[in-house]
Amino acid sequence: MSVLSVTRLEWRRLLVRPLAWVLAALTLAWLGWNFTLLLGSFLASQVQRAALPDGPGFTDLVAVPLLGQLAQLAFLVVPLLTMSVIAGERRNGTLPLLFAAGVPASRIVLGKYLAILGWLLLWLLLTLAMPLALAHATHPDWGKLAAATLGLALMLAALAALGVACSGFASHPAIAAAAALILGLALWSVNLGAQIAGVHDGAINWLAMSTHVQPLLRGLFSSADVLWFVLLTGLALALATRRLAGERERG
């Protein structure tokens, strides 16, 4: 029950601050604009694609690229959303109030994480609503769309956990945002050198987030990719919990 109370409190705080609304408005406007551009080019190339028996369809040319754009925005949006969840409480002096209410560190972290995740999944759902609004007039590849959506949801979940962990360790929300942004980008592109050198396997490629998102965006589901996201999310939340529990010990 205390997880739910913390989630509710965090969700309320998220909704009354302008940041979440501004981010939602700006990013959805940007994604909406890109959706119309993608749709325009899809319609313009319809005649050429009609000649190809197994050519790319609405899902490949509109829905998945739109989700790809959301993935790019997530690297900036998630750190901005998560930066205050713990670092802000620490600056306010309100963190001891949660400790004093007998809420264990793990539940504080989980409660705050779930609130952020809720916002992000709603954001993903609103973005997804754009291509889905045309589902009756097109023939979406539902399997591919489901895999891409799952990939994005897992990516958002992992980035949110990373952001919460950074907020747990940082003394100031701005430091938390910068750390989450840098760590997110580093995780995405840690294998860039290996890719340029033509190495497509090995530990360095396994470490990179891009290695696990891109197959899902192409519609290729692998439990190993899902496990990678679960591990990253779990590790980040465990680190945040450990930090918070240590803070309660140290004072």
Place this chain on the structure above:
Amino acid sequence: MTTIAPATSVPVLQLEHLHRRRAGRPAVQDLSLALPRGQVLGLLGVNGAGKSTTLSMIAGALRPDSGRIKLNGLDFLEQPELARSGIGWLPERAPLWPELTVVEHLDAHGRLRGLHGRALLDARRTIIERLELQPLARRLAGVLSQGQRQRLGLACALLHRPALLVLDEPANALDPVQVAALRQLIREQAAAGCTVILSTHLLAEVTAVCDRVAILHEGALRHDGAVHSDDHAALERTFFEIAMHASPAQAA
């Protein structure tokens, strides 16, 4: 040192040999106390004497390095969830979420302390009426004056009717009328069976509302005795004797 035996067999709060180091020095040393139901304890001490550290440990916000804290006979460190319903805490400077309204604060605190639905609504209405927070109910905490913040902090601490109320400098920033109302509130709580610990710098505050006084100095309990409202001078003398007695380290 005078000591008072607990009035009942199971004290509401029992501290046993508490130790806590902060910033590399002992902030609280071998602190033992027992508080019966309905007693008001005044905690006195100069800045850095260990009052806030002691209160944070009692409130459950900080773990002691060693020692035990028992709430109604149950080990509080082994069952930190006891704090959820058993303790109300007003920290120094009443930390609040600036983006939430007064009502939202009360709701959040109530839920964190295990109140839900009808019970939460009733508790909220009662405490708003008792602390006269109606005109501020929809106001954001970020725009409240310091005195209003203290009142809201006090409301959050009292909302769930705790068995133990821990107040750290509650009279800070309150005007004389509000101080009088605070004293009356503390006495009311004690009469209703709530045990109260009041940390303050004001000796007059202790003689006005407390049954008992404990004086901390350099983290150790130096005095524990009954308070007589007509003997302010004696309390002042005791306090200054302890406070002015510098340790060799301080003298250096």
